Amino acid sequence: MNIKLTNNKSNSDVIVDFITKDELKNQKDKKLLDLAGFCAEQDTICFLHEKGFLACGIDSKSNDDIRSVCSIAIKTLKSAKYKSASFYVNKKNIKAVIEGVVLGGYEYTKYKSEPKKHTLKNINLICDDIKELQDTFEEAIIVAEATCFTRDIVNTIPEDMHPETLAKLSRKLAKENDLECNILDEKTLKKEKCEAMLAVGRASRHESQLIHLTYKPKKKAKKVVTLVGKGLTYDSGGLSLKPSISMVTMKMDKAGACAVLGIIKAISELKLDIEVHAFVGAVENMIGGDAYKPDDVLITRSGKSVEVRNTDAEGRLVLCDVLDYAQEKVKADYIFDFATLTGACMVALGQYTTGVMGHSTKIKHDIMMRASADSGELTGHLPFNRHLKKLLKSEIADISNVASKPYGGAITAGMFLDTFIKDENKDKWLHFDIAGSAYTESAWDCNVYGGTGAGVRLISSFLKNIK
Ligand code: BES
Ligand code: ZN
Numbered sequence: 001m002n003i004k005l006t007n008n009k010s011n012s013d014v015i016v017d018f019i020t021k022d023e024l025k026n027q028k029d030k031k032l033l034d035l036a037g038f039c040a041e042q043d044t045i046c047f048l049h050e051k052g053f054l055a056c057g058i059d060s061k062s063n064d065d066i067r068s069v070c071s072i073a074i075k076t077l078k079s080a081k082y083k084s085a086s087f088y089v090n091k092k093n094i095k096a097v098i099e100g101v102v103l104g105g106y107e108y109t110k111y112k113s114e115p116k117k118h119t120l121k122n123i124n125l126i127c128d129d130i131k132e133l134q135d136t137f138e139e140a141i142i143v144a145e146a147t148c149f150t151r152d153i154v155n156t157i158p159e160d161m162h163p164e165t166l167a168k169l170s171r172k173l174a175k176e177n178d179l180e181c182n183i184l185d186e187k188t189l190k191k192e193k194c195e196a197m198l199a200v201g202r203a204s205r206h207e208s209q210l211i212h213l214t215y216k217p218k219k220k221a222k223k224v225v226t227l228v229g230k231g232l233t234y235d236s237g238g239l240s241l242k243p244s245i246s247m248v249t250m251k252m253d254k255a256g257a258c259a260v261l262g263i264i265k266a267i268s269e270l271k272l273d274i275e276v277h278a279f280v281g282a283v284e285n286m287i288g289g290d291a292y293k294p295d296d297v298l299i300t301r302s303g304k305s306v307e308v309r310n311t312d313a314e315g316r317l318v319l320c321d322v323l324d325y326a327q328e329k330v331k332a333d334y335i336f337d338f339a340t341l342t343g344a345c346m347v348a349l350g351q352y353t354t355g356v357m358g359h360s361t362k363i364k365h366d367i368m369m370r371a372s373a374d375s376g377e378l379t380g381h382l383p384f385n386r387h388l389k390k391l392l393k394s395e396i397a398d399i400s401n402v403a404s405k406p407y408g409g410a411i412t413a414g415m416f417l418d419t420f421i422k423d424e425n426k427d428k429w430l431h432f433d434i435a436g437s438a439y440t441e442s443a444w445d446c447n448v449y450g451g452t453g454a455g456v457r458l459i460s461s462f463l464k465n466i467k
């Protein structure tokens with residue numbers, strides 16, 4: 001689909017317009033819309049085919065409402081037989097329209113032998129002043145496409161996307177986007193003493209990989225940002241095996257890694273003046289005679305020992321080594337990790353919201369109030385506390401990989417990671433639990449079945465506005 005910014009109102013098959021209940025009263029096609037039962041309810045649409053007009057109901061002109069209805073409109077347009085459609089845009093709503101069209105119209109067809117063919121080829125975004133909107137247009141397209149890139153990787157099946165193929169894909173991204181690329185295989189990971197990460201991947205037939213991509217701007221970097229992603233290309237639970245119902249969808253346990261790759265892709269294409277480091281721990285958590293076990297004690301890269309009480313709490317074991325490596329390699333102003341870390345995060349915040357944890361009130365505020373509102377990605381804060389921290393005590397090692405009580409599991413997982421954040425970095429680090437927000441089996445907002453690309457729009461927005 002080709003999306004173009006234009007001031008030519010006359011050359012497309014369908015005109016799409018957004019209508020509030022108030023505006024409906026004065027709509028020129030009110031009679032026809034009335035007959036069809038259209039009352040401009042949010043997320044309802046009415047197609048007047050003879051007129052080449054698609055009416056979209058909205059509660060308000062807010063970006064959330066526009067993005068949501070555009071996602072519905074684009075699906076209807078794609079299922080019809082038109083070649084082109086036009087949306088009216090302005091400075092305020094253009095980003096929401098692009099997100100609705102690109103992300104709401106996203107389809108993943110790699111494994112379909114006969115993917116549906118669509119006739120819709122051209123989307124025209126009609127505005128009065130192209131010059132005024134051009135930059136916002138280009139930025140929104142870059143971020144939306146990076147989000148689709150992330151979704152594609154999340155949606156790829158574990159047989160096709162395992163640690164080695166994820167490393168290969170990262171090398172390709174580095175080449176295409178002029179990024180530095182350093183990949184540590186198992187031999188190097190041993191030298192690096194990443195014993196916790198290696199233990200998780202030991203029963204897999206695929207070698208674990210630590211991927212490090214760097215984007216350096218042409219101008220002097222205003223800030224240095226480290227991103228760390230959980231890249232469990234499959235999480236069977238290991239010997240603490242998941243029940244079969246919960247194992248389905250666990251190809252999505254690499255969504256943190258995919259988000260981090262999508263973000264560095266977006267930032268390098270936006271050519272922002274910040275240095276970005278993306279670190280990915282790519283591992284497959286399997287069972288077998290060589291599997292790591294509940295009761296094992298692992299010596300992490302940092303030197304701290306961890307008692308394994310549940311092999312399904314593997315993400316934190318991978319991340320503690322990658323976080324330690326990343327902190328040693330790069331002195332960053334911000335350290336953000338992304339992980340589908342806990343089912344408990346979904347219990348706490350629901351399926352739609354990313355859990356945000358960390359010590360810095362300032363960065364949390366900037367992310368949750370500004371970037372979240374600007375990007376439309378939902379975030380919720382989960383507070384650390386000293387009582388929950390005690391639940392991670394181990395009798396035989398420095399820390400246990402699971403808490404001794406079941407409540408507050410997203411927070412105890414966050415506090416486990418916190419133990420591996422160096423004192424000088426405490427106020428630079430945030431942990432994003434995207435267990436709920438990264439994947440969906442039913443469409444909501446501009447998300448369709450599968451990976452959502454959670455984190456890409458949120459962090460791109462934050463980094464774009466960094467001072
Ligand atoms: N990858 C899962 C978390 C998850 C669950 C992500 C559902 C997305 C959807 C993680 O590795 C895990 O299994 N966590 C355990 C932790 C428990 C053993 C303390 C969980 O959430 O049950
Ligand atoms: Zn797990």
Ligand code: ZN
Binds near residue numbers: 235314341
């Ligand atoms: Zn996992």
